[in-house]
Amino acid sequence: MSLRTEIEKVARRYPSSKSAILPALRLAQEQYGWLSREALEEVGDALDLTPAYCMSVASFYDMFNLEPAGRHTIEVCTNVCCGLVNAQAVLEAFELELGVAPGETTADGEITLRAVECLGGCSTPTIVAVDHRYRQSVTPEDAPAIVQELRGG
């Protein structure tokens, strides 16, 4: 199914097709990895919205990549509940392992590291979302194996 067909299908679930912009942007990002000008135009065409409007919405939400990002993402929660039990050390372990700072992508374009706000897993800190799947009770010692898993996969 083409992206346009998929978007049109999702849009039919809502009384107004504009409501489908978040799912549509998500689909475009899943297909292209990030939301380029061309991707925003494609979403806009499918929903009868301008690329500028699509950009204004996409830029409001944290989960949309407005620049190329890594093939994989590692997101470390650094809000207070994880912070109280050493999330900073977990983040630093990933920085060391990947050789990048939070917000950066490895030179080979494989892995983007991010610090993120509370992921809602506060009873099993530190929460790390690896390709958007939560890993619970992550410690600094777990970082090498997680990176290895992504590099091998």
Add this chain to the structure above:
Amino acid sequence: MAAEAQPALVLGGAEEHPLRDLTSYRAVGGYAQLEKARAMPPGEVVRLLIESNLRGRGGAFFPTGRKASFIPTPDKIAKPVYITANADESEPGTFKDREIMLRVPHRLVEGCLIAAHAIQSTSVFIYIRGEYSAEYEVLQAAVDEAQRAGLMGEVTIVVHRGAGAYICGEETALLESLEGKRGQPRSKPPFPAIEGVYASPTLINNVETITTIPVVLQVGPEEFAQIGVPPDSTGTRVFCLSGNVVRPGPYERPHGITVRELIYDIGGGIADGRELKAVMVGGSSFPVMTPDEIDTKLDATSLGQKGLFIGSGVVTAIDDRACIVQFALRVAQFYMHESCGKCTPCRVGTRWLVQLLRAVENGTATEHDLEVLLDVCDRIIGKCLCVLGDSAAMPVASCVTKFRDEFQAHLEHGGCPFGADSSLDRLFAPVDQHHLAPVAHEAGV
């Protein structure tokens, strides 16, 4: 302890294993309340909710039945009416809705269908935060299964995924986002019950609230109204215990359990033999609690008498290794990051709070800056369309007033007296990583 005798209701049947499929949910009486509700006139269901005095579990604690009674009945309005379940759980320290969706997704679906009957709606949206992937799949599977089993009747349930924005948990921002816009709060009135999504009456309730609806019908509204601390704080809460405790976790207990009981009796006390220093109660959006207040009961009235809030049922223990200035700074950074930018006091004020707290932490602040800090809080609270700004100002102001000595020590010490020993030392905040750095590979390669 009496508080322990109350069995789990919202998470009932799922204490050991999640009840994800229809068969296991039916085995604990699932969907029997829907059948019961559908046999009643819609107004009767609303009346039972009013009688139970169930109140919103998302943070505002508004009476659920009364809110439902504001929705015009079909003879009064020609437009469709909508239900929106708020599953955009993002309040720091809160993980109860995630637990509910993972453990009893069908009870949430049943609650949505009972609510739909009560206000005669055929269209339900569940707005789930974008980061919840596994939770989305579990919930969507439950919706699909209920559909296949013919439980939906005339109702459609659309699970709508957000895309990372705390503000979308605010009800009018959620509606904007659902309409395909930037999630910026609306001016009220009109309230959503009159003009919500697509300019139509909309009932918005938190996931835990909706999941409690079948419970109300199951135990009966009179009985439900006796659980907890009647008349205002009825029923149970899925409390979110976290931080420096031995056994963090979601614990469903009646309103009225004390913070001490939750932390020490249920949570096993403070980990690593440390001392309790402060408690984040309700969420990070509210004033912090000091150790001398921990015998306060977790119900709206008891907390309210101390200027505290029940919020989304958060209890986060902070031990004596944490620098309270760093805590306030990290909280302020969160709200600065999440401010939608619509109202100036919040957009600018949260930034100022971060700057001032950083100055205190770095030892470049003066005595006067502490007054400025409180003054900025005062100039945010109650001056914006929504409460996001208040949510930054209230905890910060409480830290300055309740831990004044520690702020003072920073001024006198010329920086953090903890040195590098604070548990929150150097904690990185996402607000400091605005943009992704460019990468080598091209799109799609």
